[in-house]
Amino acid sequence: MKRYETIVIIDPDLSKEAETPIFERVNDLIPQYKGFLIETDDWGTKKLAYDIKKKNRGHYVRLDFCGDGALIQEMERLFRIDDKVMKFMTVLLDENADLDAIKADLAEKAAAKEQAEAEKADEPVETEAPTENSEPTEEKEGE
Numbered sequence: 001m002k003r004y005e006t007i008v009i010i011d012p013d014l015s016k017e018a019e020t021p022i023f024e025r026v027n028d029l030i031p032q033y034k035g036f037l038i039e040t041d042d043w044g045t046k047k048l049a050y051d052i053k054k055k056n057r058g059h060y061v062r063l064d065f066c067g068d069g070a071l072i073q074e075m076e077r078l079f080r081i082d083d084k085v086m087k088f089m090t091v092l093l094d095e096n097a098d099l100d101a102i103k104a105d106l107a108e109k110a111a112a113k114e115q116a117e118a119e120k121a122d123e124p125v126e127t128e129a130p131t132e133n134s135e136p137t138e139e140k141e142g143e
Contacts, residue, residue, distance in 0.1 A: 003097035009058035035067030
């Protein structure tokens with residue numbers, strides 16, 4: 001199985017509710033073609049190097065996934081016919097990706113993240129204690 005990365009630039013004027021169907025279709029499409037979605041990374045709205053469809057800003061989203069050529073063709077077909085998608089580009093990251101190793105790596109990262117969050121929740125909150133040399137300041141009337 002091959003590992004791919006697709007960068008999608010979406011119209012920045014869309015609301016989150018309008019963006020959601022685009023990625024729901026992609027998330028449904030990947031398992032249909034026996035692929036595996038590794039990560040969806042939302043980069044946010046950024047300035048474009050040049051105007052696309054008379055817009056100078058775009059909302060960037062990165063998709064990291066495993067699949068084959070048929071999945072890429074169908075995904076890019078969906079992006080081409082959708083007016084909300086301004087640009088997209090798919091790049092081959094790995095010709096022979098080991099899906100089991102990728103899944104194990106994802107599980108390891110998730111476990112490490114959960115452990116870090118649990119440790120953070122268990123830490124006592126430190127408060128500043130007054131130092132020995134500090135004396136409370138009192139304002140005297142009339143001075």
